[in-house]
Amino acid sequence: MTERIGRSAIGRVLIAAVFALAAVFFLSVQTGQAASATKIVLDDREVTGARDVLTVKGTTMVPIRVISEEMGYPVKWNSGSGEVTIGGESDGVVLKLGSRSAVSGKGSTTLEQAPFSRSNTTYVPLRFVGTQLGLAVKWDGSAKTVYLQTQPLEGPQTGPNDDSDLPPNPAPGTTAASTVDQISFSENRLMIAVSGDATPKAAKYDSPYRIVVDLPNTSFGPLFAEGQGLLAGQQGSISVAGSSDVTGIRFALNDDSSARDGSQLRTRVVIDLNKNKSYEMYREGNLIFVDLNRSGGPSTPGVGSDGKKIVVIDPGHGGKATGAVYKGGPTLMEKNVNLDMALKVEALLKQVDGLDVVMTRSDDTDVSLQGRVDIAENLNADIMVSIHANSMPVGSKPTSGTETLYTKPESKKLAETIHKHLIEATGLPDRRAKYQNLHVDRESNLPTALVETGFLYAGGDVEKLTDPAWQDRVAQAIAAGIVEYLGL
Ligand SMILES: [Zn+2]
CATH class of the missing domain: 3.40.630.40 (Zn-dependent exopeptidases)
Incomplete structure (x- = not known):
């Protein structure tokens, strides 16, 4: 019995040595790829641990230690429950491994990708987390860089009168069947996360070129509205840098009470283009994608x-x-x-x-x-x-x-x-x-x-x-x- 234990202990040491060598090998491979990987810049300072970021279907996922150790925000990891709390105890948001729901004191919202664990590391979606931390988030596709700023970035000015195809704002107190919980744009692809049944309709217009996505019977979810700092007018924008096709993304909540399908409210997302561009809209679970790559453009890595x-x-x-x-x-x-x-x-x-x-x-x-x-x-x-x-x-x-x-x-x-x-x-x-x-x-x-x-x-x-x-x-x-x- 003793002899058996001794042999297997030696075996364990050998295996450990092999895996230590394998770990060194994988690390060196990863470092070698750093030049082409996505970069993260926080207020002009490059976040060095960002070589570990992963892109999953156009969503940039970062290890939680990047947010805590390199960006300096409070992160609490509970390995027992698989929950990550980002931000303070009272105002933080809770994400859970494998779940697309994020919960804060203000309600819950749907994430574009669920947090997951890979090689002993827990990954969370960067844009959502950045927004929750009150940072302005901007993606530069040509530089493959995510810019995070503690001061708001300048985006295209959006006012109530600058686009004739946006109907007027709704009366207060009107409700919708489902919510838009996240809008993001990266790798030339618009992603809208919704809760409940939302059936999008998209159409292309010219002068100026734009793609208009309407979501009948929806409103903005509380976390999204809060994160975007939406004003009473319930409209906002996402600035887009580094896309050869897209100049900006706008979104607004509109009165839809004249619709025949019982819809009272409608959210509208507009992709402003600088040229005529075809697209493909598809849905995966709670995510709606409007993909400008699917017309022969470059595919999305990840x-x-x-x-x-x-x-x-x-x-x-x-x-x-x-x-x-x-x-x-x-x-x-x-x-x-x-x-x-x-x-x-x-x-x-x-x-x-x-x-x-x-x-x-x-x-x-x-x-x-x-x-x-x-x-x-x-x-x-x-x-x-x-x-x-x-x-x-x-x-x-x-x-x-x-x-x-x-x-x-x-x-x-x-x-x-x-x-x-x-x-x-x-x-x-x-x-x-x-x-x-x-x-x-x-x-x-x-x-x-x-x-x-x-x-x-x-x-x-x-x-x-x-x-x-x-x-x-x-x-x-x-x-x-x-x-x-x-x-x-
Ligand atoms: Zn079992």
Whole structure:
């Protein structure tokens, strides 16, 4: 027994050394890319940690430590609940890992992208956070730079009379069915986040060239109105720099009581163009996009760009949700076993060309089951693989074995392909790839499989689950199954 522990401890040290080397390698690769990465400038000072920013569907996502350590704003991270509080205790806004809702004392608003965790780092949407902190946010596409200023930036002047196609302001007290919670423009794409059902209509006009997007039966959400400093006139603008097509974005709330569809209020967003430009409008969940790239222009870089497949790896449980707990020796919690395995799978997949890997958590954080689904769906991921270790009901006989679970018929092939590799690697009894009613697969719109590598159970497979060499073999098998399924 002592000898076994000694051997596995040496193995652990070796693995740790390999991963330390891998970390150095990844760091140097990232530094090498810094020249082409997005920059963040706060009041003329470059925020150095910004080399870690990620662009997800045109939304700039920054690590929370950039906001706290480099920008100097208060940030509180609660790994137990997966919540980030940005700003002061009383006036701060709370974001949650995997959730597109942000909550403050003034209400809730919908984010363009949910905060997510990748490589032990929690990312939040920069424009939203900057706006919440009272900063003016400006994106310069040609310089790939986000400018943040503590003084308001000068934007195009917008008055009530400068555009004949804007109807008059509504009477006070009128309400709408849903709200516009965020408007942003980056990478030549307008994004409008809405809550509830909002059916947009877009049209193009000339002299001057502009695209007008109308959202019947909507008003501005309280956080958005507050963040934009909207006056009684309920209108505002976003300045746009570095776009060869767009000179500015304007928005306003209008009286719509003459509409026949029962709409009382309507929000209108106008993209001012300097030339005739085609566009495509589409909707993803609560997000409405008006994309000027989709008419043959340059594509938007980010997660899944260049046709890369997006794989979401989901380590089961986390934080207060420990999963199965083994007490036959030193206490072993399933959440940690799952995370160790998932990080190994992530490291292997990062070396595969044509693939981007995103984790639902990469530290000891609880993410709700729906939050995990939301992360995958927001990214338009190709597949999601949840990683678990198994347990038996109390009082059952010790059991051993490996199984891979799925719910939707579309997920069966993914589960079977992973299981084929997995069962060879675990060397445990084959409990097969099979149906089980799982939230993560039932509620997601993408193929999702859940692996139960072995039983975290006295007399079960605990020795294997804690053996680093076995963990490496199993991680390789899961990665191999994913790569085979995606045809890479
Ligand atoms: Zn589990």
